[in-house]
Amino acid sequence: MLRTVNRLLTGLAGALLLALGAAVLIGALDLPRRWGFELPSSWPFDGPDDVLLPTADLRRWRGRGWWWPVVITTLAAVVLLAACWLSAQARRRRLREVVVHSGGGEVASVRGRALEEVMEGEAEALPGVERATVTLTGRRTAPRAQVALTLGARGAPGAALARLREEVLHHARTSAGLTRLPTEVRLRAVRHRAERVG
Template identity: 55%
Template sequence: MLRTVNRVVLALAGLVLLCTGGAVLAAGAGLDVPSWWPWSGPDDVLLSEAQRTRWRDEGWWWPVVIAVLAVLVVLALWWLLAQLRRARLSEVLVDSGDGEGALLRGRALEGVMAAEAESLEGVSAARVRLAGRRRTAPEARILLRMEPHAAPAETLTRLVDEAVGHARESAGLADLPAEARLRASKHGAQRVT
């Protein structure tokens, strides 16, 4: 979802800046602009003296300006923190049975799951990424490159039973939701003599 929000916000901001910049350049170059456009020539200013001082004496003006700027700062900080948050799970909390728990590296579990998925018949390559939070159940995102002769239904059944099931059991997780994406392996042309 964050990727979609980023793309939409950046696209809208870029469109607004492009349109505004283009219209200001057109007005500054002396080209014809619509009659409603606030700047009609190279000698116009962005804000006149009257426009800049119009609301200064009103009691509500400065609180509204400060509130709008505060909301923009909070939204910008939220966006920045969302960018810095890791998409990949670095550690998984494993119940060791003694009440303490242990930490399992996320990349280690990803590597084992990928190796077991690659050992399945008809799978040429596998990538696994764990997402989520350390204290809650992680989610596995699995990408499988399938050979042309592979049976997808059988491969998925074995993936859930073997690779995902073994990872869930070995980490002591109650649940390990997984999303698998299957892609066909691309084979180059071979010369037959």
């Protein structure tokens, strides 16, 4: 559903920008006079010397106290919404399902979130690991894993990484029938508040 809405909004924004660009180009290149056709009376730009707001209108709007705050707020909102949308496009999407090769040519699928939860549970059971977060990205047939481990006060990063690779990732690859599961691991140490002793 979200993907459909995203595509619809992208298409509408593209069509609007294309229409606006065409209107400006037709007026700026003076195509009605050169090619001998008439534009509708509601057309925003009639010729190369035409502007969006004539000088008289511009003076009238500038004289009102609300003009500049509204213009600046509107432009800031448009830039902020565009930046949010762009960052949402760049963000890696979670896998909804992973294709499982069970052998003999048979293929099944498992929910991506279910596999993430199993991997998180196994990772949190490792010695020294207090919390684990797993996110599967990539394609359903070639998933990638992003793992964030929060180590306790006595957690050893080297040992945690070795056990993660040998146990958790090995089990995930075996259960999903994957030959490889590229993984990015981020380690964090849990922060404890200092306590006064004595």
